[in-house]
Amino acid sequence: MGEDIHRLRKPASEDDWSRGPADGLPLVEYLDYQCSHCQAAYPVIESVLAELGGRVRFVVRHFPVASIHPQAKGAALAAEAAGRQGKFWEMHRRLLEARGALSEVDLRRYAQELRLDLEQFDRDRVDESLSAEIREEKLLGVRSGVNGTPTLYIGDVRYDGRISGEDLKAALLAELNGS
Amino acid sequence: MAALNVGAKAPDFELDGSTGKTKLSDLLASHGYVILAFFPASFSPTCTDELNLFQEVSGEFAKLGAQMVGISVDGKWAQQAFAKQGNLEFPVLADFHPQGAVAEKYGVLRSDGTAERALFIIGKDGVIRYSYVSEIGKNPGADRLLEELEKMTAPA
Numbered sequence: 060m061g062e063d064i065h066r067l068r069k070p071a072s073e074d075d076w077s078r079g080p081a082d083g084l085p086l087v088e089y090l091d092y093q094c095s096h097c098q099a100a101y102p103v104i105e106s107v108l109a110e111l112g113g114r115v116r117f118v119v120r121h122f123p124v125a126s127i128h129p130q131a132k133g134a135a136l137a138a139e140a141a142g143r144q145g146k147f148w149e150m151h152r153r154l155l156e157a158r159g160a161l162s163e164v165d166l167r168r169y170a171q172e173l174r175l176d177l178e179q180f181d182r183d184r185v186d187e188s189l190s191a192e193i194r195e196e197k198l199l200g201v202r203s204g205v206n207g208t209p210t211l212y213i214g215d216v217r218y219d220g221r222i223s224g225e226d227l228k229a230a231l232l233a234e235l236n237g238s
Numbered sequence: 239m240a241a242l243n244v245g246a247k248a249p250d251f252e253l254d255g256s257t258g259k260t261k262l263s264d265l266l267a268s269h270g271y272v273i274l275a276f277f278p279a280s281f282s283p284t285c286t287d288e289l290n291l292f293q294e295v296s297g298e299f300a301k302l303g304a305q306m307v308g309i310s311v312d313g314k315w316a317q318q319a320f321a322k323q324g325n326l327e328f329p330v331l332a333d334f335h336p337q338g339a340v341a342e343k344y345g346v347l348r349s350d351g352t353a354e355r356a357l358f359i360i361g362k363d364g365v366i367r368y369s370y371v372s373e374i375g376k377n378p379g380a381d382r383l384l385e386e387l388e389k390m391t392a393p394a
Contacts, residue, residue, distance in 0.1 A: 065379065124291075125294065126290060126293045126324060127325060198298070201294070201295055201379070201381060202381050204379045205379065206288065206377040206379035207288070
């Protein structure tokens with residue numbers, strides 16, 4: 060039997076999209092915007108953050124599962140491209156609240172609603188370096204033990220519990236109070 | 239029943255599945271390493287996540303000279319439908335008749351007739367190099383497989 064603890068190869072850092080205090084306990088989510096479990100986890104995570112937000116630093120990383128979710132990578136690129144215009148989290152919310160409406164027309168509509176520079180948005184989404192970053196991020200996820208989406212890490216240890224408000228909050232509190 | 243361990247000879251077999259008949263010794267001859275992923279049931283949520291992940295990582299496995307093979311006690315037509323649903327390009331084999339016979343040879347047949355969620359890496363010489371049985375409801379991920387393959391393929 061191997062060791063059962065899976066750790067982030069690359070702990071949360073300045074390179075990540077993050078919300079919450081810089082010295083907060085990292086909660087890292089690997090997600091796929093086309094994944095229904097990620098869409099379902101979104102309000103759960105948001106409500107836990109609302110309760111513990113002052114002490115938790117929430118980080119999002121991409122893990123588009125292309126073989127079953129053909130629009131996932133395009134959605135991740137849209138979030139990153141919005142990020143280049145300072146609207147990563149706004150786009151992140153849109154994409155999850157869209158519950159799967161992630162066609163090209165949808166993505167451009169969200170960009171428009173967020174008042175992004177559309178030409179820039181379109182250019183950035185086909186920027187090969189952005190695609191390469193997402194690939195790299197996903198591979199690091201695999202190396203860290205991401206085994207489906209969403210996969211969460213508390214600190215740098217994979218969280219294998221249920222993604223319910225109660226369980227997740229309890230796990231975060233245990234870590235916050237224990238260390 | 240205990241799973242076959244590192245150092246044991248991997249029992250050869252030939253099974254039908256999502257990509258037709260597949261023989262372990264042929265795969266070993268053509269690929270070098272074979273990753274044998276036993277799973278309890280096609281279409282169950284954890285197995286679906288697990289095999290989709292392996293599909294996503296198949297390029298990395300290939301770079302390390304390894305071929306992924308999924309295997310459960312489901313029938314050939316179920317495996318074809320399962321592979322199609324997940325766009326699984328690697329063989330998903332039907333350990334169906336007699337049911338669970340290959341799982342039994344590897345020591346991973348459960349008392350309920352399904353296979354354990356188990357991973358084996360088999361070397362070109364047919365010897366088991368890595369053996370892992372996961373908790374039944376827990377998707378083991380691919381990190382250990384990549385680490386183990388890297389160790390095996392690292393220049394001495």
